[in-house]
Amino acid sequence: MINPASRTKSIELSQIRKMFEVANPNAINLGIGEPDFNVPENIKNAMKNSIDENDTHYTSNKGLIELREEIVKKFKNENGIKTNTENIIVTVGASEALFMCAQAFIEKGDDVILPNPSFLSYEACVNIAGGTIVPVDCKMENEFKLKADDVAEKITKNTKAIILNSPSNPTGAVMEKEDIKAIADLSMDNNFLIISDEIYEKIIYDKKHYSPAKYSDNVITLNGFSKTYAMTGLRIGYLTANEFYTEELLKIHQYNIACANTTSQRGAYEALTGPQDEVEKMVNEFKNRRNLIVSRLNEMGYETVNAEGAFYVFPKIDDENFVSKAAEAGVITVPGVAFGSNGKGHVRMSYANSYENIEKAMDILEERVVNG
């Protein structure tokens, strides 16, 4: 056997995926990280037509120009970010965009501030790039919202970047505008990069999303179609940053991917230009489910924040055996500690499952885990 490179040797594969592989197929899965909706018909048709028209060749490295034009408009109208087609890169999901950021900007000796808890890939991408993670706690007393004052305390001369994710996976927390703005100001004053993962931007309830790139030039904004348009398997996302950052990022993208999948880019174009009513329906449905799961968990005595976005809740559950007991009873959940040490004593539950299944899952937990 040939030894792997030291950069990969120390990395562990995701325990969450492993757990799903061994799960009872009849269990109700509250562990999933993707919408349970299908891709809207207009998007499917756009992709089918593009194949029939033999539109299956490479696009430019940065992506189809028509799609980049729409992304520019989207950033301007929805996020207040001024950009242009040259400073957009269409990527293979937000995942590739994240990996590109780490590869292009992080190396040994660099500190990267990460919210604790946060999405698993952040830690892995920083580790593979050789950076050092500096965790900053998202406290339950602040509804898990990352606070600028807590971030300010962690900044040193080695701080190279921070990853922000609002709305958040795994807590559903939506950051306050003043914290986003204050962290943006810190990034200019202390010269570090903000990698802003805004993939859940549209899945937000009675709250407004703010992009740090509106307030700082040191920001790479990542987004994608996986969550908003239920296009997870189509692997399509995008980023924007200023000219200097985009050029560095393109080096990683060009030699790794060449360009994102052309058919998915056609679907993404339709997603941005077509009707948005499916998105609205999906978000309304998520909100109903959020209300259900939060009230049921609180009634059971598991203190749960009424999360303002994404499709996750992060109840406080001290029982270390809760996840295995729930799985035995037929409900799959994820231990909060999988997302960082500050997730200990919590469990992530996704409500990307039907209202009926969530009701059933809550009944099972109440009967077999709480009172069992």
Ligand code: PLP
């Ligand atoms: N960022 C966060 C916070 C996520 O939860 C996910 C997927 O679960 C991703 C990025 C990856 O998204 P994509 O499918 O666009 O690669």
